[in-house]
Structure formats: C-alpha cells, structure tokens
Amino acid sequence: MTSTRPFEPKNGFVKWFDRQLPLFSVMHGALVAYPTPKNLNYWWSFGSLAGLMLGVQIITGIILAMHYTPHTAMAFASVEHIMRDVNYGWLLRYVHANGASFFFIVVYIHIFRGLYYGSYKAPRELLWMLGLVIYLLMMATAFMGYVLPWGQMSFWGATVITNLFGAIPFVGEDIRTLLWGGFSVDNPTLNRFFSLHYLLPFVIAGVAILHIWALHIPGSNNPLGIDVKGPQDQIDFHPYHTAKDAFMVSLLLLIFFAVVCFAPNYMGHPDNYIQADPLVTPPHIVPEWYYLPFYAILRSIPDKLMGVVAMFAAILILFALPWLDKSKVRSGTFRPIFKQFFWVLVIDVIALGFVGANPPEGAWLIIGRVATAYYFFHFLILLPVLSRVEKTRPLPESISQAVLAKHA
C-alpha cells in the first residue's frame, strides 16, 4: 500500500533516529497515513478494541503477578490479599477477570464481522489464519488464567480439560502427565500454568503484530467487499479512524467499567470463591462462558475421543474457510442466501453456548446434537455448495461511487 502522505519529520532527532531505524516512519505508516477504504462501518473498530483489551490484560496482569503466589496452599489467599490489602487490588483483579471476558466479546464480534463480510477471502487468507492463531492462544491463556485463583472451578475445570488430552490415542496419557507435571492437577500444574499464562500474552502480542502487518499489505476489507480502485476510494487512518476508534474505545470502556464496578462477578461462578478441594467435586463443572459452544460440541458426541476431535475440528475448520467458501463475492450484503444462513450460524453458536451451560441431558442433549450437526454442515456442505449455486446481487462500480450514491 502506498501512502498518500509521505513521512517528512521536522524534528532533527526524529530525522536522525529514523535514518538509522525507521521506527517513526513505520508507526506513521501504520497509524497516521495507513490508507483505509472510505466506507468502513463501526464493526471495523473492533480490531483496535481487541488490541486495547490485550494491552489492558497485559498491564493489569503484570501488576497482579507482583502480588500473587503460585502455590496450591497460598494462591487462593493471595488473590484475596489482592482484593483486600493491595491498593486498588480489587480494581486490578476485577478489571483483569472481566477484561478476559470483554477481550473475548470484542474478538467474537471481530470474527463474526470477518465471517459476514468475507474478510477471510483472498488476498487475506493469511491475515484470517493469523487471527485464528491469536484466538487459539487466547483460549489457552484464558484457560490457564482461570486456574490461577485456585478455586473449585479453577481446579475442576483444569481437571476436566486436561483429561481431554488423555483421550488422544498412544500419546494422550503422556501429554496429560506433561501438562500436570505429575499424576493429577496439583502444585506443579499451577506453577507451569502460571509461567505459561505470563508467557502466552506476549506471544499473542507478537502474532497480533504479524496480523496487523498482514493486514497492511492488502489493506482492510470493507462492507462492500470490493477492491479499492484508487485514492478516491480511500481515507487516511488519521484523523478519521483515530477519532472514530477513540469514540468506540470510550463506549467500550463505559460498558466495561459498568460491569467491573457494578457486577464484577456476573460472568464468574460462585464456586470459584471456594478454595480448591480435590476431594469435593462441584455438582456442575462449567467452563467460562467463552468456551461454552465448544464445550457443547464436545459433550454432544457420545464417544470421548470423537468428542475431543469434534471440538478441535470446530475451530480448525475455520482455517480452511477461505477454501471452503469459493464465492468470488466477499460481502454478505450481496449474497442474499449466504446472508440468511450467516444469521442461522450466529443463532446456532449462541444455542450451543446455552447447551454448554446446561447438563447434557433431555432436550439440551438433542438441541446440542442438532446444533453441532448444523455447525459442521454450515462450513463443510452449505458454504461450498452455496458458493457455486448462489445468484449474487450486482456489485457497485467502486467504493466512492457507492458512498456518493448513499449520501446524495
């Protein structure tokens, strides 16, 4: 992408620095002069919002780690020490715990935006796949983070999830022993989860940089899904998107702090305020809400190994999406049938979430199985067939023409 505004620093220090290491011109290219399609809507702000939440998590996490003790005998009490004795420790912890949920909310919106507008299609396949890598890393990081307070759900969630790996043929038992650092979830497990929970966010940050890099090569997709034809279709990132994203950041923080300050335990589970006890199993072991659709898929398959395979396949299938959906038209706006089924998929995933939150019996089990079947049907059969047979609506000439027509 060529910038419409070349980097011409006036400051002598910046000039000298940038000649030797073009850090300023790279930042200028990414945050000031990055040319974006003129017609991006508010859903395109969620990438910036995801970056913000990652930053919030890393900063609060680093400070929390200064006060936390990763030992089975002390972890629970050290979290309560943070809540009671550390200055604003309660704020840090509630921001971090709810920050994980909000990071996922933002990222789920970001992913579904990509699904609707065909942002995964050429020339952005790699960008999409890097995003999925971030998502997988987030799942691993959040899972290990939830273990650290060493409450009942921490312990039993860790037991259930790590046991899944035991279902893998031949190497499963060894992988599980390696995850545990012994023969059950215990102090070595807590220690390695703490270590990895501190490490992985920086890996996420690294992949996020690759994700942004891969974005800036082809440039952003847009609601019309058509290519940028020239400068008349574009606008610089600054000041337009900096102003727009600043508004969206403020709106996100408004909702976020309303939850942090007025309902900080709403998305948590009361059982996690009971210290982990390996001898007492809670009546219902449920993972955090952001895993529930996949947990539902896992439990809708009667065979343990096949359940694990289905659960991982549900995520891995998204890596193949650019090749499953062959439609030349990117945006769902111009795909009348695809559009309907997109919302069916949204409802399907939400339904799976509810199924995952309830015991796998009676109607829930049936709904879970139907919804799981639809999930795979959608990606493996519907999208490949649809991309061949669907009659798409005519695409506009160009972005600027469509924008002019809209505001005429």
Place this chain on the structure above:
Amino acid sequence: MTKKNILAGMALVVGLVIPSLAFAANEGEEPKHPKQGWPHEKIIGAHYDRAAAQRGFQIYKEVCHACHSLNLIAFRQLEGIGFSEPEIKAIAASFTVMGEPNMETGDVEERPGKPFDYIPSTFANPEAAAASNNGAVPPDLSLMVKAREGGASYIYSILTGYREPTAEDLKHVSGGKIPDGAHFNPYKTGHVIAMPPPLAEGIVTYTEGQPAASVEQMAYDVSTFLAWAAEPKLEQRKHMGFLIVAFLLITSGLLFWSYKRISKQVLGH
C-alpha cells in the same frame, strides 16, 4: 450495515453474555429468597448498614465462631464497619491467639489478640474442626456470601428457613426422610443441612438502644456482616463506578461529536 443488522449484532453481543446467566441459574427447586433489596446491593448510594454489620459481628463472635472460622478478616479491618480504634483493640483483646515464639525459650504462648491479628479459629486445625462436627469441617465464612448464588439473601434464607418438613417437602428429599442428626432447610441444595438451627430468640443480647434480637433481625444483621466480610471494598467500588460511568458518558458524547465533525471535514458527510 442496515439497522436490522445492527440490531441483530446487538442481539449477538447479548446472546454471548447471556449464557453466563444460564449456568448461574439454580436447580429451580429452592424457593425464592424472602429477603431482598439490601442497602449494599443498590447501584447508587450502595452502603453496608453499619449498625446491622456491627450487631452481625456480635452474632458471628457469640454464635457462628464456635464452629466457623473467618480466616480472611483481621481485627484492624473491622474499621470498615465503623468500629473505632479503642473498640477494635478491645475486640481483639477479647480473643486469644497463638503468640510469637519467646526470644529466650522458643516457646509459643497464647496471648490476647491485637488489631493486626487475624480472627483466630476455634479449632487448631481442620482435623480438629472435623472431629467436633461429625467429620465435616464447617466452611470458612469469609467469602460465603460470594460463594453462594443469592449472596446475602441466601445466608438470610438459610438462617431463617428451618422448619418441620411436610409430607410434600419430604418428596423432594433424597431417600424420602431426613437423616439422623441432619435438618430440613428448603434453601439448601438437596434440602438437607447438617448445621442445627444456629439462631434462636434470646441467644444473643443486643446492647441498649438496638432493635430486639428476633431470629429475623439476627439473620439480617449477620448476613450484612458476612456480606461486608466477603466484599469489604464494595462501597468504594460502586462509588467509583458511578464517577467512571458519568465521566465516560460525557467523554463518549464529546468523542462522538468530534468524530462526526472530523468525518464532515475529511469525508464530507
């Protein structure tokens, strides 16, 4: 995106959050909690009823403490429910704690509590607690209000919910009868509770000028105290939340206005 799509998008956000509601939901068996609307559950002006919390501490000390520990609370923290420094010193001194090793002999001796001490448990260790309570350790109460669905209302319901089971009640009890030494309580999962009814008229004498110590009043007071014990920074959090939300509402409005202005300048609409 059209308006319809935006609405659907909002439904998506809500839909992603709501599943947490589903697994927060109870079995659907326990009756609704009779006591609702605690002053500390308000959004604006949330506060712990100080007088009730102080009476609740008296209940804890004279009744609950015989079996239940309160490990996370130090005497100094009682300042949070309005006890003065001399009062806290006196309260601490009324408990006996294990002191520090004697510098000359190395012996550890008991001494009266000091404000920096944590409230000592009646039992030396969990095994001793179990031995005195039919083999089960009475749970620590520091976080009980946050560890149960319903919060303070749950504690109140449990304390006031004891009654003789009817034939209909027993249908919902596993095995159809209450085991020996256990008690019927409709608010407990499974409706059977090991703890005998802890509160009874006249078990505690409140000081002059306080309300009469009825079972309901005592349950209200000790629930308030335990709510504070579980979340001592609640008042600060909600007060700060009000300021943050007000600030961000104004900021969001200003930022929206400035975004629209910039949009007009650089895009023309």
